Amino acid sequence: MKYTQSIHINLPRKRVIELFDNPENLAKWQPGLLKFEHISGEPGTTGAKARLLYKMGKRETEMIETVTLRELPEKFHGTYQARGVLNIQENYFEEVDENTTKWTSTSEFKFSNLPMKVMGWLMPGAFKKQSYTFMELFKTFAESES
DSSP, X not given: OEEEEEEEESSOHHHHHHHHTOGGGHHHHSTTEEEEEEEESSTTSTTOEEEEEEEETTEEEEXXXXXXXXXXXXXXXXXXXXXXXXXEEEEEEEEEXXXXXXXXXXXXXXXXXHHHHHHHHHOHHHHHHHHHHHHHHHHHHHHHTO
């Protein structure tokens, strides 16, 4: 399953990237994030890995982030591996004007176990909605920090 979504953020691209690229800000716009832990490579660079721990309802979910491309301020790509699912994420940041940034995100989900394959097939809208909700939460956070 693959889809692309965009959102306009009412801030200069330089400020958007400062906020997006700071791991300390993740919990401010990603609900349920309990921990972000660097595990290998130089933090934030291509090849770096980090462990993210989320609380979703009553259960905890661990995800491994691998930075696959870091060419900021234009783009940041990564993979997010959790049990039964791989999310391949491509993020592009475009200057619309001096005070507006367009963030375009392409998400591709690959499922490796039956429960996740069924969920992806039955509920593709839930994945799209969650992705866009995170974009909206980042926009709200970023614009409130200016």
